[in-house]
Amino acid sequence: MLKIKNLQANIEDKEILKGINLEINPGEVHAIMGPNGSGKSTLSSVIAGKEEYTMTGGEILFEGEDLSELDPEERAHKGIFLSFQYPVEIPGVSVTNFMKASLNAHRKAQGLEDMPAKDMLKMIRDKSELLEIDRKFLSRSLNQGFSGGEKKRNEIFQMAMLNPKLAILDETDSGLDIDALKVVANGVNKLRSEDNAVLLITHYQRLLDYIVPDFVHVMVDGKIVKSGNKELAYELEERGYDWVKQEKSV
Amino acid sequence: MAYTEDDLKKELETKEYEYGFYTDLKSETFPIGLNEDIVRAISKKKEEPEWMTNWRLEAFRIWQTMTEPEWANVHYTKPDFQAISYYSAPQTVDPNKTLDDVDPDLLAMYKKLGISVDEQKKMNNVAMDIVVDSVSVATTFKKTLGEKGIIFMSISDAIKEHPELVRKYLGTVVPQKDNFYAALNSAVFSDGSFCYIPKGVKCPMELSTYFRINQANTGQFERTLLVADEGSYVSYLEGCTAPSRDENQLHAAVVELIALDDAEIKYSTVQNWFPGNKEGKGGVYNFVTKRGICEKNAKISWTQVETGSAVTWKYPSCILKGDNSIGEFYSIAVTNNFQQADTGTKMIHLGKNTKSTIISKGISAGKSQNSYRGLVQINSRADNARNFSQCDSLLMGNDCGAHTFPYIEVKNKTAQVEHEATTSKIGEDQIFYCNQRGISTEKAIALIVNGFSKEVLNNLPMEFAVEAQKLLEISLEGSVG
Numbered sequence: 001m002l003k004i005k006n007l008q009a010n011i012e013d014k015e016i017l018k019g020i021n022l023e024i025n026p027g028e029v030h031a032i033m034g035p036n037g038s039g040k041s042t043l044s045s046v047i048a049g050k051e052e053y054t055m056t057g058g059e060i061l062f063e064g065e066d067l068s069e070l071d072p073e074e075r076a077h078k079g080i081f082l083s084f085q086y087p088v089e090i091p092g093v094s095v096t097n098f099m100k101a102s103l104n105a106h107r108k109a110q111g112l113e114d115m116p117a118k119d120m121l122k123m124i125r126d127k128s129e130l131l132e133i134d135r136k137f138l139s140r141s142l143n144q145g146f147s148g149g150e151k152k153r154n155e156i157f158q159m160a161m162l163n164p165k166l167a168i169l170d171e172t173d174s175g176l177d178i179d180a181l182k183v184v185a186n187g188v189n190k191l192r193s194e195d196n197a198v199l200l201i202t203h204y205q206r207l208l209d210y211i212v213p214d215f216v217h218v219m220v221d222g223k224i225v226k227s228g229n230k231e232l233a234y235e236l237e238e239r240g241y242d243w244v245k246q247e248k249s250v
Numbered sequence: 251m252a253y254t255e256d257d258l259k260k261e262l263e264t265k266e267y268e269y270g271f272y273t274d275l276k277s278e279t280f281p282i283g284l285n286e287d288i289v290r291a292i293s294k295k296k297e298e299p300e301w302m303t304n305w306r307l308e309a310f311r312i313w314q315t316m317t318e319p320e321w322a323n324v325h326y327t328k329p330d331f332q333a334i335s336y337y338s339a340p341q342t343v344d345p346n347k348t349l350d351d352v353d354p355d356l357l358a359m360y361k362k363l364g365i366s367v368d369e370q371k372k373m374n375n376v377a378m379d380i381v382v383d384s385v386s387v388a389t390t391f392k393k394t395l396g397e398k399g400i401i402f403m404s405i406s407d408a409i410k411e412h413p414e415l416v417r418k419y420l421g422t423v424v425p426q427k428d429n430f431y432a433a434l435n436s437a438v439f440s441d442g443s444f445c446y447i448p449k450g451v452k453c454p455m456e457l458s459t460y461f462r463i464n465q466a467n468t469g470q471f472e473r474t475l476l477v478a479d480e481g482s483y484v485s486y487l488e489g490c491t492a493p494s495r496d497e498n499q500l501h502a503a504v505v506e507l508i509a510l511d512d513a514e515i516k517y518s519t520v521q522n523w524f525p526g527n528k529e530g531k532g533g534v535y536n537f538v539t540k541r542g543i544c545e546k547n548a549k550i551s552w553t554q555v556e557t558g559s560a561v562t563w564k565y566p567s568c569i570l571k572g573d574n575s576i577g578e579f580y581s582i583a584v585t586n587n588f589q590q591a592d593t594g595t596k597m598i599h600l601g602k603n604t605k606s607t608i609i610s611k612g613i614s615a616g617k618s619q620n621s622y623r624g625l626v627q628i629n630s631r632a633d634n635a636r637n638f639s640q641c642d643s644l645l646m647g648n649d650c651g652a653h654t655f656p657y658i659e660v661k662n663k664t665a666q667v668e669h670e671a672t673t674s675k676i677g678e679d680q681i682f683y684c685n686q687r688g689i690s691t692e693k694a695i696a697l698i699v700n701g702f703s704k705e706v707l708n709n710l711p712m713e714f715a716v717e718a719q720k721l722l723e724i725s726l727e728g729s730v731g
Contacts, residue, residue, distance in 0.1 A: 048686050051678070072685035081686075088683045092701025101697055102687040109688065141701070158687065 001026050001197055002047075002166055006058035009046045016042045018222035019058065024166065024197045031200040031208055033233065034219035035241045040201045041085060043219070044170045048082040049075050062166070077109035079165030083155040083172050090142040095154060096124060098142045099161050106162060127160040131187045149180030156187040167191075168199045173207040185210030205237040218244050283332045286310060289437050292337050296406050296440075299413060309426035309436030316430045322592040323621040323653055326561045329500050329535060336438045336471070395453075401446040402457055405473050408444035415446055419477050423506040423541050423569070431502040432539040435471045439504070442472035447482040447513070456711055458487040474505040478513035478548075485516040487714055499524075499534045501559075507542030507550055511572065514549040515542065518710050519566075520718050523558035525725075530588030530617075533560025540564060541596075544604075546572030552595065553580040553709045555718040557725040560589060565623065567596035570604035570632075577606040580706040582718070584725045585618030585650070594624035594655075599635040599665075608639040611703050614650035615726055621653040628665040636666045643673040644702050646695070646726065674702075696723040 009017040049072035293303040426436040526533025536559035542550040552566040568577030579595035597606035614620040643652035684694035
């Protein structure tokens with residue numbers, strides 16, 4: 001599904017990604033772990049197509065297609081979803097209204113008519129029940145005055161509505177207490193299927209207790225330095241990132 | 251009519267000013283220039299009584315002693331008042347003014363404007379007075395309104411048919427000497443609308459006036475006078491367009507609202523005069539005086555969406571004279587390219603327990619300058635007066651400006667005055683977030699702007715709100731990129 005080969009990327013001439021290789025197949029859950037500043041969030045932004053980053057080498061293929069020439073919205077239409085670490089606020093635009101614009105934009109890209117209001121309401125009802133979201137929440141301005149947990153839950157709600165092929169969850173666990181974390185993880189697990197894939201970006205192992213990855217990659221200084229199964233996450237938790245760094249330097 | 255994505259798409263494809271066509275109507279236009287003879291000629295042409303002619307002449311004499319104000323935060327070449335024609339009437343207007351008699355060219359023009367008069371009559375429950383250049387062409391729904399005792403007609407007709415009402419109220423809220431442009435308007439106003447709602451009557455439909463400047467080198471000076479008698483209610487809409495022209499056209503209107511005891515007036519404007527082209531050439535100078543007076547327990551609510559005009563200079567205001575009266579001002583002012591707007595309101599609290607609310611949303615893009623200027627004045631006898639003001643500015647790009655000039659004068663210790671102001675910029679992060687959710691940049695801006703303007707849009711009648719949202723999108727096209 002996603003093939004990243006020797007990806008290099010800069011921001012303002014500063015090299016952040018220094019040759020990333022990663023392959024994700026449908027049905028898989030991958031986790032990328034690493035210390036602060038290792039380039040984890042940059043990787044997610046580059047996959048999603050954020051303009052500030054310049055790809056300087058390598059390639060990103062999504063279902064065989066080169067992503068580098070596509071606008072962020074085109075990548076979204078292809079089925080790439082990014083759950084933001086810091087979701088933005090849009091005052092005066094309700095969650096429902098925003099979702100309507102988003103869903104219809106996706107449909108338009110597929111040559112479909114706008115979703116009839118009735119269907120949209122039903123879908124919103126179903127997905128909000130699935131994720132245990134209070135309906136009142138949906139009429140509030142997008143992310144304005146939301147708690148950390150509400151913001152992240154809202155991201156997962158949008159993911160449920162858009163049903164992406166590849167969901168990238170960027171530090172979805174940061175700022176969440178254990179109850180909120182469980183709710184969010186539970187939501188993600190309900191949305192997993194044979195056909196879609198999840199890329200988790202996280203600093204801590206605790207999220208991986210709830211969303212169990214098939215593969216764990218450790219990223220240090222713009223490179224994936226170690227890959228393994230979920231046991232690797234426990235090892236990291238116990239021994240810290242210094243252990244990988246030392247191993248790398250040896 | 252349902253507003254669909256396709257409609258939006260069509261709108262977005264139309265990059266030029268939409269209403270920039272010119273209908274070739276035979277017009278009777280006065281020679282350019284202004285003097286007492288011209289003022290007399292306008293009055294004679296309109297078959298006005300002597301008191302009206304004298305009122306105009308008085309205004310003209312005052313105007314001659316005045317100088318054009320310069321305090322607003324706008325820069326433009328001052329109009330040459332001797333180079334303007336002060337009267338232009340489509341020649342084919344039938345004095346009896348039934349719709350059947352209206353020039354087919356005119357009707358076709360309304361169609362182009364998207365205001366089929368027939369449709370308006372049948373579908374929208376909107377009674378409409380259309381002022382093209384200077385003469386009011388068709389007043390629909392006259393009969394239906396007549397049954398309720400509501401008078402809604404051109405001001406020229408009202409001067410003839412209801413002189414006692416016009417004479418009693420004209421100039422009572424905006425006197426001839428009020429300001430330079432109000433004085434000019436008082437001398438040369440050619441037409442406009444008059445509306446009277448009798449005691450205790452709730453007007454059953456939205457009343458609407460559509461203004462359009464068609465002829466080149468003409469000024470448009472309408473005069474609107476709206477009187478809501480005790481305990482009555484009316485909602486009034488005003489829409490404006492002008493064709494694209496290289497030269498600047500002058501629009502100097504006066505609107506006077508009178509809300510007697512317990513009456514309520516809701517006055518909404520969607521202003522879309524030609525803003526000039528991308529290089530800042532042409533466009534309408536919109537210098538308007540709008541003011542209302544509230545007697546006891548009365549309420550006046552101004553709502554405006556200003557997207558057009560090269561230079562806008564206007565402050566719809568409320569004089570809260572009666573105890574417990576309420577004034578409201580909801581405004582969205584959009585400026586793009588080289589547009590300049592200096593707009594806001596004045597809330598003059600005279601009575602006890604008077605309340606006012608000001609919500610102003612300024613959106614600046616391109617190289618435009620957008621200023622809010624507002625005065626909240628609490629007079630010594632206005633015990634327990636309250637005001638809440640909120641002025642929000644949204645900037646797009648790095649070359650535009652947003653300015654806020656709030657003036658607060660409080661002479662009574664029991665007053666409560668609150669002022670909030672914010673300035674924000676549409677952020678790259680907001681756009682990227684929308685993009686990531688599949689929403690294009692143009693659409694993302696529309697979404698953010700609509701969200702920003704929501705409190706004001708919510709105050710517009712439904713049909714107008716949809717129109718206004720479309721206008722906002724069109725006005726801001728291509729402003730981020």
